[in-house]
Amino acid sequence: MSETKGRIALVTGASRGIGRALALELAGRGWRVVCVARAQKALERLDDDIRARGGEATLVPLDLRDVGAIDQLGGALYERFGKLDGLAGCAGVLVALTPAHQATPSLMDEIMAVNFTANQRLIRALHPLLRASDAGRAVFLSSSVARKPRAYWAPYAASKAALDAFVTSYAGELNVTPIKANLFNPGATRTAMRAKAYPGEDPMTLPAPEEVAPAIADMLAPSYSENGVLVQFERR
Numbered sequence: 001m002s003e004t005k006g007r008i009a010l011v012t013g014a015s016r017g018i019g020r021a022l023a024l025e026l027a028g029r030g031w032r033v034v035c036v037a038r039a040q041k042a043l044e045r046l047d048d049d050i051r052a053r054g055g056e057a058t059l060v061p062l063d064l065r066d067v068g069a070i071d072q073l074g075g076a077l078y079e080r081f082g083k084l085d086g087l088a089g090c091a092g093v094l095v096a097l098t099p100a101h102q103a104t105p106s107l108m109d110e111i112m113a114v115n116f117t118a119n120q121r122l123i124r125a126l127h128p129l130l131r132a133s134d135a136g137r138a139v140f141l142s143s144s145v146a147r148k149p150r151a152y153w154a155p156y157a158a159s160k161a162a163l164d165a166f167v168t169s170y171a172g173e174l175n176v177t178p179i180k181a182n183l184f185n186p187g188a189t190r191t192a193m194r195a196k197a198y199p200g201e202d203p204m205t206l207p208a209p210e211e212v213a214p215a216i217a218d219m220l221a222p223s224y225s226e227n228g229v230l231v232q233f234e235r236r
């Protein structure tokens with residue numbers, strides 16, 4: 001905790017699922033958490049939960065498809081904090097499973113905008129803030145289908161493959177900086193997204209987001225020294 005007390009992390013997808021659990025985990029470790037998602041009420045509930053644990057949150061209700069708002073967020077965070085110590089790209093959408101040849105333009109637009117372009121724009125807007133930290137750490141949530149695509153998962157798999165390629169390339173440019181950028185594959189986790197993809201599955205057989213979040217929080221710590229790796233969650 002002493003290692004991370006007072007550090008500032010931005011978590012996307014903080015309104016529910018893995019992003020929410022990560023925001024709580026980080027707050028419990030002493031981080032100030034900038035929480036990004038669209039659902040304002042859910043963010044306010046998260047704020048209450050973080051405060052109840054003695055933590056501090058900054059809420060940013062934002063649609064990540066609005067790339068101009070991402071650029072503005074970079075400026076606002078610079079004005080307020082002057083640096084960013086952790087960036088966790090947890091927001092993601094499945095939209096729908098579909099045969100590749102039936103993927104509609106609107107489905108492709110949304111899935112690429114949230115899963116790929118938003119993270120690219122976050123890197124662009126927030127790299128200078130991560131650079132201003134003594135140990136900027138960035139983690140982006142991947143998926144097993146990024147590297148092993150499956151039938152009916154084409155849009156989601158393509159968006160995550162693009163994210164993996166972008167983040168791995170970015171990591172390769174960081175050796176002259178203290179920043180580390182990595183990918184994390186949570187595997188099957190008990191969230192709304194998983195239930196949408198596998199409606200017949202018993203969610204109680206899966207790890208809860210609270211089980212997964214500590215492994216991501218570890219990757220944001222200043223002592224985390226890997227760069228350009230994909231970490232697979234393993235249940236303990």
Ligand SMILES: NC(=O)c1ccc[n+]([C@@H]2O[C@H](COP(=O)([O-])OP(=O)(O)OC[C@H]3O[C@@H](n4cnc5c(N)ncnc54)[C@H](OP(=O)(O)O)[C@@H]3O)[C@@H](O)[C@H]2O)c1
Pocket residue numbers: 012013014015016017018019036037038039040042062063064065089090091092093114141142143144185186187188189190191192193194
């Ligand atoms: N759950 C799994 O089994 C699993 C497996 C492999 C990888 N993953 C990855 O893990 C990450 C977290 O997934 P999850 O299962 O926790 O999903 P989830 O419960 O569905 O949560 C998704 C989050 O993304 C946010 N989001 C979606 N569209 C957004 C938009 N346009 N603007 C801003 N925020 C948006 C949602 O917030 P709002 O709706 O409030 O905006 C929500 O907080 C995702 O990247 C997912 O691809 C999950």
